[in-house]
Amino acid sequence: MPTSTKRHSVKYAGVCVPIGEGRRAEREEYIHLTRRASRLFHKEDMEVARDEETYHFELGMLLLTKSKAKLKDFYNGLSR
Numbered sequence: 001m002p003t004s005t006k007r008h009s010v011k012y013a014g015v016c017v018p019i020g021e022g023r024r025a026e027r028e029e030y031i032h033l034t035r036r037a038s039r040l041f042h043k044e045d046m047e048v049a050r051d052e053e054t055y056h057f058e059l060g061m062l063l064l065t066k067s068k069a070k071l072k073d074f075y076n077g078l079s080r
Contacts, residue, residue: 015074017066033058 020030040055
């Protein structure tokens with residue numbers, strides 16, 4: 001049975017946002033944030049309705065903040 005040697009490339013049109021990378025303080029902030037989220041998750045688990053859970057809020061805010069800055073840099077690079 002012949003096999004295909006055709007390669008498929010991955011196409012991605014998004015932006016990768018490194019979190020917890022770079023300055024030591026930023027990495028420590030990320031680690032503390034994930035620890036707090038984990039503790040809160042276990043506290044809320046089976047006690048709070050799924051749509052009322054809040055453990056993911058801080059991590060989501062960090063991701064949105066970093067994404068906004070990264071997308072702004074990306075846009076500025078394209079605008080030149």
